Amino acid sequence: MLVSYKWLQDFLDLSQTTAIELADKMSRTGIEVEEVNTLQDGLKKIVVGYVKEAKAHENSDHLSVCQVDVGEEEDYQIVCGAPNVATGQKVVVALPGARITGNIKIKKNKMRGEVSMGMICSLEEMGFPENVIPKAYADGIYVLPSDANVGEEAYAYLGMDDPIIELSVTPNRADALSMMGVAHEVGAIYRQQPKFDKKILKETSSMSIQDLLTVRVEDEKDAPNYRMRVVENLTIKESPLWLQTRLMNAGIRPHNNVVDVTNYVLLLFGQPLHAFDYDKIGSKEILVRRGLPEETLMTLDGVERKVGPENIMITNGQAPIALAGVMGGFDSEVTEETTSVAIEAASFDPALTRKTSAQFNLRSESSARFEKGINLATVQEALDYAAMLMAELGDGEVVAGEIVASETLPEQIIVDISLEKINRLLGTDLLTSEVNEIFDALGFAYSENDEYYAIEIPPRRWDIKIPEDIVEEVARIYGYDDLPSTLPKGEALPGGLTVNQQLIREIRDILEGSGLSEAISYALTTEEKAGQFVIQHGENVKLASPMSEDHSVMRQSLISGLLTDMSYNVARKNLNVALYEIGNIFIQKEKKEIPEQRKHLALAITGLWHEKAWSETNQSVDFYLLKGIVENLMTMLGAENVRYEATVEYSELHPGRTAKMILNEEVIGFVGQLHPSMAKAYDIHDTFVCEIDLDILFAQELKNFDFKEVSKYPSVSRDIALLVDKNITNQQLIDVIRAKGGAYLKDVHLFDVFEGEKLGKAKKSLAYSLTFQNPASTLVDEEVTQAMEKISSALENNFSAEIR
Known part of the structure; x- marks a missing residue:
């Protein structure tokens, strides 16, 4: 505002x-x-001039040579390129040495052989934004009224000193x-009561509005207030300068004396109005109803818009003539030919107005006020004032009577509160006399009995409804700076992190040390994305009144947010991306219960892990790289027994390159490659993702690191190569090897995988290196051989493995 x-x-x-x-x-x-802001700041030597003569420049088809009186002994010759400059005009002149907008200095110069002593200015050159300049002067100079005093500074005439x-x-x-x-x-x-001029409306026409118009509202919930007046025998012309400058200073473009009055009343009362050309309505009927399917309306901006049942329409009984609360129709626009206008003053459903404004991207001064609410007590007053002013500025006549199609009077609100409560909440010791003064300053009628107040809230303050609102009003007017300050009381306790908070910090350190960057995504997403990459399925948590469909549901997974971030980066040629996020997901298990929040960790990588350099070649990210990062994380957190099992449960992931993560027989997450169709949907290349339920992970018994002395005794390594069926996984084999390897088996490492026609289509060869070590003595060959025999026997029995 x-x-x-x-x-x-x-x-x-x-x-x-x-x-x-x-x-x-x-x-x-x-x-x-x-x-x-004061528009004249930075400007100087700009005065009112009178164009005594304007003739065409001999060497130009668009320049004019003007003789201008600027209040000095001699006239100034100024060459002007504006198409609307003419003899007899009062204009704005920047003298030699003047400063106009943009700190541009005006100098004496020559233009095609003619001396120019300054500049005749447009409003844009004076600093007015292009969108508030009247269209008649948008491409030329501004013409001041004939009573402007030549030689005086021009700022006051244009309201630039305001x-x-x-x-x-x-x-x-x-x-x-x-x-x-x-x-x-x-x-x-400032403890003053504002004084507003009360003007009495005079109905001067011999006609009655009932002879000219009937008005009906189909559903009063859509338009709780709707009333109209008619003004006839108008002359449409420019508004007086005082009205134009007030509108321009408020950021509104002047049009003509009728439209400008509606905008002026909007600024004065906060009541949006609309003026229809009465003769263009097309009937003697106004009907306020919902839009019909496939119905269209051409709005004032010349755009034909398809409306529907979700929009409130002003119609002539048949066809729409305005989009209620948002914009008028093109066919009923007030123009220079208009002689009679029908003026609308109303209130419309705020939610429907907001949705219509957003639907058509038509944000206006009127829609903003209808959305937030208007003073229902001044709807009639604003309408009468507008009708009176239009008649005055357009030499017209106000038709007798008004039509009230719907009317909702403001609710009478009385708030009860005690002085003790005011002082207790503010920490003050205010007296009744001080609080009375504040209520008087606010213009609130009240009664006080034994320090208990009953306060009558005026309709203009429809935001006040409860005692706490009154406390806020007292605090505002008393002065926040004058409220007493106190230090908080209580014992100072040492701060510290919980176990889970400490683990989350460790996760961040480990992942950032591994080369990933943290991302933060919206917790709100679409219904489709909310159901993707879900570890524990539940009902979607939907917002009751979402701002948009893209942010209408709480997420059940973090990965879709990371993929959106990744897509954003890739679209901007940042092709190598490694991200992680720690955040909450939300699951609705029972409809009546409060949604459950769970802490999750998600990772996503794409592109190259190492770019080509003199010492190394390109290394693309793959499943094993991400799995290695996750395994390192689990080891550092003390979750040593995490198993990885192939799975096809996630339709969003590649069926042959996805594994569940299992700890103590409980699924804690998954790691895998994004399905090609999903990667295409996000417009990204091969991408690998992981998500872990941290609540489940932290609930497990995580081992602390035990620091031990380096063994004095040597370790023994043995290799074993196995020929097994293709459907047998590495994890299954390692589980058996560890189970049968005995107490001295320290490490199992897969170092070779081979598949080929010589082995058979359904076979594969895997080679493992096993490390044995006894911390108390030197291992002898027989002990290692016994362990290897047990391992070999178990592999043969469980998997029909052929030891090679």
């Missing part, structure tokens, strides 16, 4: 405070001020989206 400091002075006496001081006060009382205070209005303080609301807020700060 852009607030005019000078406009505020129409309602309050601010002669003793500057705009900067006011902004500081407002920020300290709860409405944040982004900045204060400090503009930009407010950052939160959704609960939508009352501050109007000048009246801001005036009440500033009045409370």
Whole structure:
């Protein structure tokens, strides 16, 4: 909300405070001020000029040579390229030595042989944003009114000397989206009651509105308030300069005296209005209803939009003429030919207005106010004011009467609170006289009996409903800086990490030492992604009112978030990516129960692990690289007995390159390659992922490291090569070898795998190196041989292995 400091002075006496001081006060009382800008800052030597003569430049088809009176003894000759410059105009002139926007200095120069003593300025050259400049002057200079004094500085005429205070209005303080609301807020700060001019509407037309129009609302839930007035015999023309400058300073482009009044009333009251060209409505009927399937409307921006039952429409009984609360229709737009207008003042369902605005990407000043709420007590007043001002500026007549199709009066809210509660929550010792003064400043009617208050909340403050809201109001106006400060009381306890927190820190250290980087993804995802890569299946946890479908469900896995991050990197030519994430997943096991949160760890790698260099060749990531990282992590955490079993349970993963991770007969996660179809969906190359349920892992008995003396006795190594069926896994063989290897078997290492036609299509050869060591004495050959025989026998019996 852009607030005019000078406009505020129409309602309050601010002669003793500057705009900067006011902004500081407002920020300290709860409405944040982004900045204060005065458009004339940085400009100089810009005055009002009078074009005595404008003739075409002899050596140009678009330049004009102008003789301009700037209030000095001699006229200035200025060469101007604007197409709308003409004799007899009052214009904005930048004299030689002037500074215009962008800190550009204007100098005396020659243009195609003609001397130019300055510049005739457009509004854009004065610093006005392009989107607020009236379309009539968008490509040319701005013409000032005829009563502008030649030679005077031009800033005041254009409102450029008015400090503009930009407010950052939160959704609960939508009352501050109007000048009246801001005036009440500033009045409370400075203990003043704002004064608003009460203008009496005069109905001057001999016609009655009932002869011209009927209005009906199909469902009052969609439009709780809907009323209309008609103004006829209008002349559509430019608005007076004071109105144009107020709109431009508020960030709104002036159009004509009718449309500008609707925007002016929106700024003043916070009440959005819309004016229809009465003769273009197409009937004498207005019907507010939902859109029909396949129905279309061409909006004011010239775009034809397909509407439906989720949109509230203003119609002429048959066809739509406006998108309620968002934008009017092109066919009923007020133009220079308009002579009569029907003015709409309403309130619409906030949720439907927000959805319609988002659906068509039509965010407007009106829709923002309908979404956050409006003051229902001033709907009629705003409509009457607009009708009166349109008639005044357009030389028209207000038709007698108004039509009220629906009306919802503001709820009367009374909040009870005690002085003791106010002081207890604020830590203050306020007296009733001090609290009474604050309520008076806020304009709240109240009754007080034995330090108990019954406070009547005015309709303009529909955000206040409970006693805690009253406490906040007292704190704001009393001054947050004046509230007492106290140090927290209690015993100081030593801080420390829980066992699980310490393990998570260790995981981060280990993985980052292995070359992975931490990522943080959204906990919200789509319903489809929420069901992918799930270790423990449960119902999706859905949000009651999600902001978008892409963030409507709580995740059950971390991997989809990592793949999104990976896809983002790969799309930007960062092809070698190694990420991990530690975060919560959410499972709904029983519909009535609170969703369960579980701590998970996920890893994802793609691309090259080592790029080609003088000392090494390219190394692409693969299943065994990721499995090695995971095995190292498990070893460092003390989970030494993790087994890996091939699985086809995960449709998102490659069926031949995926393994479950099992610890103490409980599945703690999986590691595998992304299925090619899934990789294609994310537009990434070969990718390997892993996910581990840390809650299950941490619940196991993890071994601490035991530091032992290096053995004095040598180890003995033996190799064994096996010919087995292809369906037998490495993990199965290692389990048997460890079970039969005896107490002195220290390590089993697979160092060769061979498959070929000579072995047979259903066979493979695996070679293992086994290390034996006795920490108490030197092993003799017979002990090792006995262990090897037991291993060989077990392998032959369990797997029909052929020892080679």
